[in-house]
Amino acid sequence: MESVWSQLEPLLPLVQKPARYIGCEDGAKAKLPDPSLISWCFLYPDTYEVGLPNQGLQILYEIINERPDARADRSYAPWVDLDALMREHEIPLFSVEHHTPCSAFDFLAFNLSAELTYTNLMNCVDLSGVPVRSDERSDTDPFVIVGGHCTYNPEPIADYVDAVVLGDGEEVVGDITDVLADCRREGVTERAQILARLAHVESVYVPSEYRPLYSSEDLTTASLVGIEPIGDAPSEITKRTVADLAEWPYPKEQLVPLTEVVHDRLNVEVFRGCTRGCRFCQAGMITRPVRERPADQVRTMVSNALERTGYDEVSLTSLSTADFSGIESVVTDIMDDSEDAGCGPISVSLPSLRVDAFGVGIAAQLQRAKRTGLTFAPEAGTWRMRQIINKLIREEDLYEAVEAAFSQGWKRVKLYFLIGLPSETDEDTLGIIELAKACVAIGKKHNSRASVTVSVGGFVPKPFTPFQWFGQNTHQELQRKVNLLKDAARSSKGVQLKWHDPKATLVEGLMARGDRRIGPVIEQVWREGGIFQEWSEHFGIDRWDEAMEANGYRFEDFVFRHRTEDEHLPWDHLFAGLHKDFLWQDWQDALAEVGLEDCRWTPCYDCGACTGYGIEHVVASATPPAGGSQGTGQDLTTGGIVPVTLGTKPLTGSTARS
Amino acid sequence: MNPPPKFHIRIRFAEAGKIRFVSHRDVARLFERALRKVRLPVAYSEGFSPRPKLSFGLALSVGHESDAEYLDVELTEQIEIEDLADRLTEALPDGLVVHEVAHREHGSDSLQQAIVSCNWRISLQGAPTAAVEAAVAEALAAEELVIERVRKGKPVIANVRPAILELRVVGSDGSEPSDSPTAGDTLLEAELSTQGTSLRPAELVAALAARSGHEGLVESRVWRTHQWLIVDGVRREPLRPPEPTRRDLHSCPNRTRASQLPSTELQRSLVEN
Numbered sequence: 001m002e003s004v005w006s007q008l009e010p011l012l013p014l015v016q017k018p019a020r021y022i023g024c025e026d027g028a029k030a031k032l033p034d035p036s037l038i039s040w041c042f043l044y045p046d047t048y049e050v051g052l053p054n055q056g057l058q059i060l061y062e063i064i065n066e067r068p069d070a071r072a073d074r075s076y077a078p079w080v081d082l083d084a085l086m087r088e089h090e091i092p093l094f095s096v097e098h099h100t101p102c103s104a105f106d107f108l109a110f111n112l113s114a115e116l117t118y119t120n121l122m123n124c125v126d127l128s129g130v131p132v133r134s135d136e137r138s139d140t141d142p143f144v145i146v147g148g149h150c151t152y153n154p155e156p157i158a159d160y161v162d163a164v165v166l167g168d169g170e171e172v173v174g175d176i177t178d179v180l181a182d183c184r185r186e187g188v189t190e191r192a193q194i195l196a197r198l199a200h201v202e203s204v205y206v207p208s209e210y211r212p213l214y215s216s217e218d219l220t221t222a223s224l225v226g227i228e229p230i231g232d233a234p235s236e237i238t239k240r241t242v243a244d245l246a247e248w249p250y251p252k253e254q255l256v257p258l259t260e261v262v263h264d265r266l267n268v269e270v271f272r273g274c275t276r277g278c279r280f281c282q283a284g285m286i287t288r289p290v291r292e293r294p295a296d297q298v299r300t301m302v303s304n305a306l307e308r309t310g311y312d313e314v315s316l317t318s319l320s321t322a323d324f325s326g327i328e329s330v331v332t333d334i335m336d337d338s339e340d341a342g343c344g345p346i347s348v349s350l351p352s353l354r355v356d357a358f359g360v361g362i363a364a365q366l367q368r369a370k371r372t373g374l375t376f377a378p379e380a381g382t383w384r385m386r387q388i389i390n391k392l393i394r395e396e397d398l399y400e401a402v403e404a405a406f407s408q409g410w411k412r413v414k415l416y417f418l419i420g421l422p423s424e425t426d427e428d429t430l431g432i433i434e435l436a437k438a439c440v441a442i443g444k445k446h447n448s449r450a451s452v453t454v455s456v457g458g459f460v461p462k463p464f465t466p467f468q469w470f471g472q473n474t475h476q477e478l479q480r481k482v483n484l485l486k487d488a489a490r491s492s493k494g495v496q497l498k499w500h501d502p503k504a505t506l507v508e509g510l511m512a513r514g515d516r517r518i519g520p521v522i523e524q525v526w527r528e529g530g531i532f533q534e535w536s537e538h539f540g541i542d543r544w545d546e547a548m549e550a551n552g553y554r555f556e557d558f559v560f561r562h563r564t565e566d567e568h569l570p571w572d573h574l575f576a577g578l579h580k581d582f583l584w585q586d587w588q589d590a591l592a593e594v595g596l597e598d599c600r601w602t603p604c605y606d607c608g609a610c611t612g613y614g615i616e617h618v619v620a621s622a623t624p625p626a627g628g629s630q631g632t633g634q635d636l637t638t639g640g641i642v643p644v645t646l647g648t649k650p651l652t653g654s655t656a657r658s
Numbered sequence: 659m660n661p662p663p664k665f666h667i668r669i670r671f672a673e674a675g676k677i678r679f680v681s682h683r684d685v686a687r688l689f690e691r692a693l694r695k696v697r698l699p700v701a702y703s704e705g706f707s708p709r710p711k712l713s714f715g716l717a718l719s720v721g722h723e724s725d726a727e728y729l730d731v732e733l734t735e736q737i738e739i740e741d742l743a744d745r746l747t748e749a750l751p752d753g754l755v756v757h758e759v760a761h762r763e764h765g766s767d768s769l770q771q772a773i774v775s776c777n778w779r780i781s782l783q784g785a786p787t788a789a790v791e792a793a794v795a796e797a798l799a800a801e802e803l804v805i806e807r808v809r810k811g812k813p814v815i816a817n818v819r820p821a822i823l824e825l826r827v828v829g830s831d832g833s834e835p836s837d838s839p840t841a842g843d844t845l846l847e848a849e850l851s852t853q854g855t856s857l858r859p860a861e862l863v864a865a866l867a868a869r870s871g872h873e874g875l876v877e878s879r880v881w882r883t884h885q886w887l888i889v890d891g892v893r894r895e896p897l898r899p900p901e902p903t904r905r906d907l908h909s910c911p912n913r914t915r916a917s918q919l920p921s922t923e924l925q926r927s928l929v930e931n
Contacts, residue, residue: 010878013721018679024751256691258677258751259684310691310749342697345708409706 005099007091015081019259020048023096026256026309029061031071033100038177038184040064040072041095041105041142045112045120046534048076048096052255053263055317056148057111059250060173070177073097073105077120078127080532086127093127102128106180108142109173112150115511116504116533118157119526121146125160132523134162134208139191143198145176152239152286153463155227155570156511156518158207162195166203166574167239167286168272170248175201199233203240205574209233212516220552224515227573238575239286245272245293249301256309265313265349266305270298270330273609274319277596279390279586280379280418282462284319286576288609290600295330303337306346313347321350323600331366347372355393355401374405377416380424381431387593389421395435402439406446413439413452419481420459420473420505422590429481432456433488433495440494451494456485458505460512464576466586468569471562472509474555475541478502503541507533509559510544515570518558521547579608664701665733669746670758670897674723674881677753682717685754689729692749696742701732715769715885715896716776716852722859724882726776728769728896730762758897769885769896775823775851777884778859781843785872790844791827793870798825805865818865821857824849843878849886 012018031037042061044051051057057074064072073095078086086093092101102108108128110121122132130141137144146154147165154164165172179201183194199206210229214222229235242248254266273290274283302314314334318324331348338346348366355376378393380386386393405413417432436452443450458478461467473481479502489497510518524547525533532538548555563569565584572580582605589596599605673685680688690710693700702708711732718724739759746756782790797803803819829845850857859880867875886893 012679017681018720019681019684022676022679024676024753026751258680258688260687307695310693310695312690312694342699344694344700344710345702 002101003099004091004094004101007089008094008099011082011085011089011091014085016079017049017259020076020079021082021096022258023099024258025052027251027253028097028255029065029072030097031065033098033104034071038067038070038107038180039105040070040107040109040173040177041075041102042072043075043077043102043108043110043124045077045110045117045124046114046532047079048257049259049261051076051111052257052261053267054111054113055251055267055269056169058255059248060109060169062251062253063170064173064177067174067177069181073100075102075124077124077532080538083123083127083531092129093124103130103142105142107145107176109145109147112146112148114534115150115508116539118511118522119530119533121157122160122523122526123531126526132160132526134160137162137191139189141191143194147172149283149286150511152282152574152576153513153571154205154207155212155516156514156522158516159519160523161207163198164205164207165240166205166237166576168242169240170242170250172201172203172240176204196231196233203238205237206233207516210573219517223567224570225568227570236573236575239577241289241577242272243291245269245291246297249293249297252301254305254309256311263315265315266302266309266311267315267317268298268301268305269293269318270316270321270324271318274323275599276320276323277390277586277598278379279388279466279590280421280459280461281319282465285465285578285583287319288577288607292325295326295333298330299333299337302334303341306338307341312344313349315349315351317351320354322354335366355397373412373414374410375414375416376401378435379416379418380421380428381417381433381435382428384593385421385424385428385431387595388423388590389418390590390595392595395438398435399438399442402442402452406443406450411443411447411450413443415439415452415454417454417456418459419456419485420478422467422470424481426481426484429484430488433485433492436489436495437492440492443494451496453496453498454485454489456482456497456499458500458502460505460509462512463569463571464578464583466583466590468513468583469563469565469567469587472506472559474560475502475506478505501536501539504533504536504539506555506559507539507541507544510548510555513570514558517551517553521551521553524550577607577609579606582607662734665736666762667731667733667737667739667742668760668762668897669729669731669743669756671727671729671746671750671754671756672723672725673718673727673754674725675753677751678721678723681720682714685718686712686714688750688754692746693731695749696745698731698737698742699734701734713768713770716773718882719858719860719880722880722882726882726885726895728885730769760897772887772896773885774853774888774893775849775886776882777824777886778846778848778850779828779881779883780846780848780859780863780877781879782846782863782866782875783843783878784874784876785844785867785870787827787844789870789872790846790866790875793866794825794827794846796869797822797866803865805861807861816855818855818857818861821851821855822848822862823851825862847883849884 042057044054044057061072064070075095094101125132125144131137143162145163146161147169151164179197195206198204199209210227212224213226215225216222271290271292273287275290278284334348349372355378378398379391380389402413419429436454439452461470461472482499485497489495525543528543530543700710702710713730715728742759743756800819802817804815804817806813806815825848828847863877867873884895887896
């Protein structure tokens, strides 16, 4: 297989950050191109710095390269400067290991973690010289496969991908490789036949094997009424769940890049799943049940990797990391191990810090080498709102956490909030600034220059959450709320406000819950040059407005309107483990301002995630972590009360209000 | 109480191949990690975010290669340096090779202040060798060589002739082996001052391009071959260059220049991998 390196090399002095394109990472696998091997190219449809640290891709990259009959390389979206040069010089997209053209691989497998990267997905496929629409690909083209959290509603890109993987990828990549290996042995080369076989792999959705049904022929006014298999593909596709993380100690050799990337540190996944039940949080819903990695394995993985990589910072990754059983002893062991090994000072960071003093204390103790910023996510400004979203943090918990932070030397803390949540009033919105002001006042006791950065994002309802029926706030409404916050922040000394562009939130919402009709809209935006939509300097709403209008669609129908219980949702043929009636009930509970406890330490409320798989939450300790089952800072072992209003559940609720 | 004693080592290393596209700052980070991997007792700064005490010589531009890069490291205790060069090379990515490590007296000038000039080897494309030779002769004969550069966001006119300490054409179409990928290139050697009015290789090439009448004249590869400082009136290198027999030809960028050029380099990396 040819390499494009000799064509690429003279162009690299002309582009920004050329180190993005040279590979050479420590940990990179370099199985040579060999036509007898099944070949995968794992791609992240954003820059190298954003894509390289992606743990999912690194895990699959290692698993495939360990197989004697397969090999894998990686690729990332070239920045706009190189993109233009590659098109001018007719250089195809390449892998960073061998600079092999991506079109020479059997599978182009993308991780989709953010909806705004969809135009980059199309661009990467096109830059590879592969037709962007799946029905235009020939037998010699690679199969375009996608996985990751966005694929829980793959319909907007269904006509552009060949297969979608739902859930944990560790086992599925092997199954897919087996299918292609079998086909080769049997001499099956026809694309349609191979796709039909892939459609029978558990957790693999092949969109071309299904057709959407609409209420009328005029698609601009029709409603989606179903998605059904055309042939003998299964009528429902269930996500894959790896039962025991201990069997998958990956990545064993985390990639160490030559140039700085985001999350540039050792990352070790300590558990998957979360049952705190925050109703806005798709990750918490679709990754259930909780599966912890054994503490001993965490310790071994960390100490081996620190020695191999030379990193001085390790991040224990998961959702709500402080919930890991015995987190304190695990991190103490890590610190002691590294000290014994003589590697110099090591920092341990917990990316998802709980809002309580316990979390801060642990952070201060752990960051011996360097202190990073402290970020808390109360998510909403009032207790009423936090009950609705089931993020049951009391003001006292936040104040204790902030007190602990400022008293231990931090000068600035960051607070994350969402706006545009169900039933939100202006009082709820402005409560954000009230909380921030109180935090600044606490900080001033310790440091006259204490400040609080408030980061505000517009809420995008996501599939397989209780809020999947909720109509997203319009961008005008979100902008009005941002303006309210700006006015309030202006008169609040020490409060800095940052916000996400409501227009980008609108587009995110379109792709999060759109259906197959949205595909041509995305394609048009890409064709008009709309790549790197995650980057504010490249995002423009005009292209999206024009593409929606050109195709005859309105944002209202896909984004803003509330959906009803009986409506067919574009992802109803997929199953993330959560019963739809559980989600609907939780939605009604939310509207009634009724909270729900974390089921790790309270009786099961049958969301479906465990029962569907015949597995249980894997937690090492039957005792809730310090802070209690909702992380409220209360010690349940001494009889503290979780402030969850367990009122009568309304069985029939009104439809959504906002 | 006396402050803890300090120990210093100086490292000479080469940077060649694909890694030339990595920035100076990133190379510093690669060394920080390599020093931790070989468990050197590196001294750290005090404060909220302690940093390892490393100090590099003059930054190498992205895209340039070098046989003569330097790094000073402060340590908390005296160490054996016998096999340290090899251990560091092992801990560094391909393309970074440590040639020498030496103990250093504390108190001598920092590398950045002490270096007075650098030697460069520059391959040029886009003009016949004869035109380059003429431009070089003209530049050397000139009293003044004026270029416009941007300093602190403002255009500045500078006479850079005094910064050219040495300049000659050392190779052309005919002088390279016929199988060399550089065939067609013109090779220049230059010693350029880094003190007072300094001159960067790219600026030199731009000035020659203007004089040669070939606006398309550009540098295709640039190597730093020496950095110089003056000690007691004598010009010398911060560390002596590696002895030719120290290492096999394969790992010494100085001697494998031809094989590191594009197509063969790729073949080599494929074979090694």
